Amino acid sequence: MKIAKGPRPWPIHLFAALLLSSGLAQLISGLSRVGDYNFGGFNPITGEWLSDDALIVMLSAEFTIVCIPIVAIWLFRSRIARWLITIFVLWGAITWLMHLNARHLDLLLQLNSQYIFSITVRVITWLAVLLLFLPQSARWFAQLKEGAHAVFE
Template sequence: MRLARGPRPLAIRVFAAAFLAAAVMRLVRGLGDLALSEAVFAAHAPWFAWNRDWTIVTLSAEFTIALIPLVWIYLFAAPFARWLVLGFGALRLAFLDPAALAGAVLVAAAMASLLTPAAHRWFARKPAEEDGPAVFE
C-alpha cells in the first residue's frame, strides 16, 4: 500500500474525526467504569475469568483495532476498508445499546461520509507515477 497524496476531501476528514471520536468515547466510557465493563465482557464471554487487568487490555485492544481501518482509509485510501467499516458499523447499529447512542450517532455519521461522491472519488483515484516503486539500475 502506498500513502495517498493530496488533500483529504471533507467527507474523509469527517469520517476520520467521527470514527476516532466514537472510538475514544468507547475507550473512555469503558475505562471510566471498569466494573461495568468487566460485567459486560463477562456476560459476553462467561467462560473467561475476567478481572480489571483483562478488561483494560480488552478495551485497549478494541481501541487499537478501531484505528486500523481509520489508518487504511485516511492514509492509504484503501477501498476495501470502506466496506469493512460499513459492514461492521451496520452490525453495531443493528445491535444498538441505548446507552451508547452518542457513539452510534458518530458511527452513523462516519459511515454516511464514506458514501458521499467526494469519498468515492478519493477511493477511485489513481496513484501518481512518482508513487510507484523506485527503480534501481
C-alpha cells in the same frame, strides 16, 4: 501499500475525526468504569469474569481495532477498508435493531446517561461511515490509478 497523495476531501477528514472521537469516547468511558461491579466482562469460554487487567487489555484492543480502518482509509485510501467497515457497521446496526425491545425504550425515556451515551456513540459511528459514500469521498476513492490495485508493491 502506498500513502495516498494529494489533499483529502472534507468527508474523509470528518470520517477520521468522528470515528476516532467515537473510539476514544468508548475507551475513556470503559476505562473509567473498570472498577465498577456492573461493568465486569464475562468470558463465556472459561465461564469466569474478566479481571480488571483483562478488561483494560480488551478496551485497548477495541480502540486499536477502531484505529485500523481510520489509518487504512485516511492514509492509504483503501477501498477494501471502506467496504469492510461498512459491512461491519451495517451488521452491527442490523443486530442492534433486531434486539430493540421495550427495555431500550424504558432506558431512553428514563434518560439513562450510559444508555444515551452508547446510542450517541453508535450514531456518530454510523454517520462517520455514511461520510465515506458522499460524492466527494467517492471521487477521492476513484482517483486510484488503473495499475495501483496491488495491495503490496
